[in-house]
Amino acid sequence: MDAGAKDDVIRAIPVRHPGRWASIAVLAVLAAMLAHALVTNDAFGWDIVWKYLFSEQILRGLWATLYLTVYAMAVGVVGGVLIAVMRLSPNPVLRGSSWLYTWFFRGTPVMIQILFWATIGALYPRLSIGIPFGPEFASGDSNTLVPLLGAAVLGLGLNEAAYMAEIVRAGVGAVDVGQTEAAHALGMNQAQTMRRIVLPQAMRVIIPPTGNETISMLKTTSLVSVIAYTELLYAAQIIYSRNYQTIPLLMVAAIWYLAVTSVLSVGQYFLERHYDPAGRSRVTPGRPMQRDEGRR
Amino acid sequence: MDGAAADGTAADGTAADGTPMVLAENVRRSFGQHEVLRGIDLRVEPGEVLCLIGPSGSGKTTMLRCVNHLEKIDSGRLWVDGELVGYREQRGRLYELREREVCRRRADIGMVFQRFNLFAHMTALENIMEAPLRVRREKRSEVEERARGLLDRVGLGSRCDAYPSQLSGGQQQRVAIARALAMRPKLMLFDEPTSALDPELVGEVLDIMRGLAAEGMTMLVVTHEMGFAREVADAVVFMDGGVVVESGPPSQVLVDPQQERTRSFLAKVL
Numbered sequence: 001m002d003a004g005a006k007d008d009v010i011r012a013i014p015v016r017h018p019g020r021w022a023s024i025a026v027l028a029v030l031a032a033m034l035a036h037a038l039v040t041n042d043a044f045g046w047d048i049v050w051k052y053l054f055s056e057q058i059l060r061g062l063w064a065t066l067y068l069t070v071y072a073m074a075v076g077v078v079g080g081v082l083i084a085v086m087r088l089s090p091n092p093v094l095r096g097s098s099w100l101y102t103w104f105f106r107g108t109p110v111m112i113q114i115l116f117w118a119t120i121g122a123l124y125p126r127l128s129i130g131i132p133f134g135p136e137f138a139s140g141d142s143n144t145l146v147p148l149l150g151a152a153v154l155g156l157g158l159n160e161a162a163y164m165a166e167i168v169r170a171g172v173g174a175v176d177v178g179q180t181e182a183a184h185a186l187g188m189n190q191a192q193t194m195r196r197i198v199l200p201q202a203m204r205v206i207i208p209p210t211g212n213e214t215i216s217m218l219k220t221t222s223l224v225s226v227i228a229y230t231e232l233l234y235a236a237q238i239i240y241s242r243n244y245q246t247i248p249l250l251m252v253a254a255i256w257y258l259a260v261t262s263v264l265s266v267g268q269y270f271l272e273r274h275y276d277p278a279g280r281s282r283v284t285p286g287r288p289m290q291r292d293e294g295r296r
Numbered sequence: 297m298d299g300a301a302a303d304g305t306a307a308d309g310t311a312a313d314g315t316p317m318v319l320a321e322n323v324r325r326s327f328g329q330h331e332v333l334r335g336i337d338l339r340v341e342p343g344e345v346l347c348l349i350g351p352s353g354s355g356k357t358t359m360l361r362c363v364n365h366l367e368k369i370d371s372g373r374l375w376v377d378g379e380l381v382g383y384r385e386q387r388g389r390l391y392e393l394r395e396r397e398v399c400r401r402r403a404d405i406g407m408v409f410q411r412f413n414l415f416a417h418m419t420a421l422e423n424i425m426e427a428p429l430r431v432r433r434e435k436r437s438e439v440e441e442r443a444r445g446l447l448d449r450v451g452l453g454s455r456c457d458a459y460p461s462q463l464s465g466g467q468q469q470r471v472a473i474a475r476a477l478a479m480r481p482k483l484m485l486f487d488e489p490t491s492a493l494d495p496e497l498v499g500e501v502l503d504i505m506r507g508l509a510a511e512g513m514t515m516l517v518v519t520h521e522m523g524f525a526r527e528v529a530d531a532v533v534f535m536d537g538g539v540v541v542e543s544g545p546p547s548q549v550l551v552d553p554q555q556e557r558t559r560s561f562l563a564k565v566l
Contacts, residue, residue, distance in 0.1 A: 182413035182472075185364055186427035186479060187403025189395055196430060200417050275417075 045248035052239060052252050061235025062256050068152055068221040068231055073214050075157025080164020085194060087169055098165070105162035111223055114155030118227035120146055152224040160217060167209045171202030203275040211268035215261045222253075232256055315378040317342045317483050317514045318363055323372035325358055332358045334538035335372065340483075340531075345515045347525040347546070350535035351561060356518040357410075359535070360485050363516065364405045365398055376405065377482060403431050406476030410488040412468040414460040420447060420471045421456040424478045432479070439478070446474035450504055466497030473504055484508065486517040522566055526550050534558045 038044060052058055086098035105113070120127075121142040128139030146154070175198050183193040225234035233253050240249040320338035324331065332355045340346045348356040361367040362374060365382045374381040379401060383390045393401075415423050424443040428434045447453050450470035452463075460468050469489055476484060486505065490498040502524050509515060509528045519525060525532050526546045533543040534553070542555045553559045 176413075178409060178411050178413035179415060181366055182407075182409060182415070184366060184399075185402060185405070185407035185409075186475070187399045187401075187431040188427060189399050192430050196426065197415055201415075 048248035061232040065232040071153045072156035076160025079161030083165035084168035117151035171206035174205040319375045344530045347529040354535040355538040406481035406484040
């Protein structure tokens with residue numbers, strides 16, 4: 001036997017994957033067909049799409065969609081953590097109220113919740129703080145206390161909190177009980193253990209579905225067009241109700257939604273990396289457009 | 297027994313007055329129908345090393361967890377350094393302790409787990425600093441200096457910034473011991489500290505425990521390391537089926553056991 005042979009770096013011919021090449025060819029044809037259908041059909045009105053894509057009205061709507069998403073998710077995440085921690089608390093009163101909250105807000109459509117907050121003025125023209133059936137301490141006009149933005153954020157955020165609570169609960173459940181025991185053995189109390197030990201580790205599990213929720217929220221904000229809050233979709237609707245270019249303007253909205261969700265996906269990747277510094281996750285977050293190296 | 301160390305002062309300031317560090321009287325504990333502890337009596341003097349041995353399922357670990365109230369006892373009495381564990385006795389009635397009080401007592405008891413249980417999102421140094429900073433609210437600079445000193449002492453001075461997943465099992469367990477010691481405990485509990493380790497890594501952990509014993513640390517050790525028990529323990533307790541079968545100095549229990557059950561167990565593990 002050749003003595004040098006076993007020191008040679010292995011240069012084997014990799015397994016061929018003709019099936020992959022065939023499927024690429026099929027997909028290329030389908031993509032070409034789609035492109036052809038998009039470009040040649042005048043009904044899409046690409047010149048109109050282009051004209052409105054960066055128009056001030058649309059951009060202002062986009063801005064409203066962005067801050068609605070941020071506010072609603074802020075309410076959702078903070079509320080969700082709170083409700084999840086309550087749900088896991090040894091205190092039966094907190095556990096019960098948390099269950100009740102989730103039951104109600106998850107059990108009714110967001111649309112109804114948004115409409116409810118927007119029309120609360122009709123239900124209770126004045127809102128006040130005081131002792132039930134007793135004296136009032138402070139009161140105010142409902143429509144001033146809950147403006148349209150407030151109604152939109154409350155409607156979206158309180159509903160989101162119910163879903164986030166379930167996500168946080170699953171995340172907390174995924175942290176090994178040994179971590180809690182070690183913290184308790186060191187003399188840390190429930191609150192410290194939750195905040196310092198359990199929640200940071202639960203983040204690894206919580207972040208990916210929260211990214212999904214954020215992306216989903218971005219699109220759900222379009223529901224507030226029912227209370228005439230001018231976000232991206234409503235801005236587009238206002239324009240096409242004037243010029244009847246329905247499809248091009250819906251394309252404008254769709255393009256912006258797609259663009260922002262793409263940016264959010266990239267953000268999610270970095271967040272996942274941040275909360276998994278040692279790279280322990282089994283589903284190692286790949287770069288958004290990662291080439292699957294080493295498994296070709 | 298009442299209030300010998302009620303003010304919970306120094307770590308070993310109670311050695312002189314004859315209060316045992318751990319005293320258990322007829323401790324019982326059931327999980328559902330299954331009674332895991334069926335009347336355990338135990339006594340550990342300050343500065344003593346007591347090894348709990350016995351087959352798995354004999355209740356050793358449960359007994360250990362009762363000592364720092366990770367597990368509640370159903371009946372009997374359990375004292376640590378003269379204080380009733382988990383309860384306060386007043387005019388013949390028992391009152392459950394508030395969380396704050398349970399935490400204060402746990403802070404004085406170090407615990408080392410079979411599965412290490414290092415905080416996975418923190419470096420070795422952060423693991424050690426966490427409790428002194430958050431529980432005792434000590435100054436960060438002092439805590440960091442002490443933590444580095446402890447890591448040096450367990451031979452990991454150069455791995456301060458390593459995450460648990462980047463350390464071997466033996467190294468993780470050494471960090472876990474350093475983490476417990478950072479609270480300057482008056483009692484250390486070890487729950488099979490070497491059972492999850494590769495055989496070649498067992499020695500490095502036992503060496504540190506030997507050093508601790510030599511310094512006079514009071515230790516309650518659940519272990520299968522008979523060599524360690526024979527060499528280091530002041531007393532060995534053999535448990536089986538939730539009762540203490542035999543106890544005494546290692547030279548007696550391990551070398552010349554009086555009970556048939558002890559003999560057959562030792563014959564299998566030695």
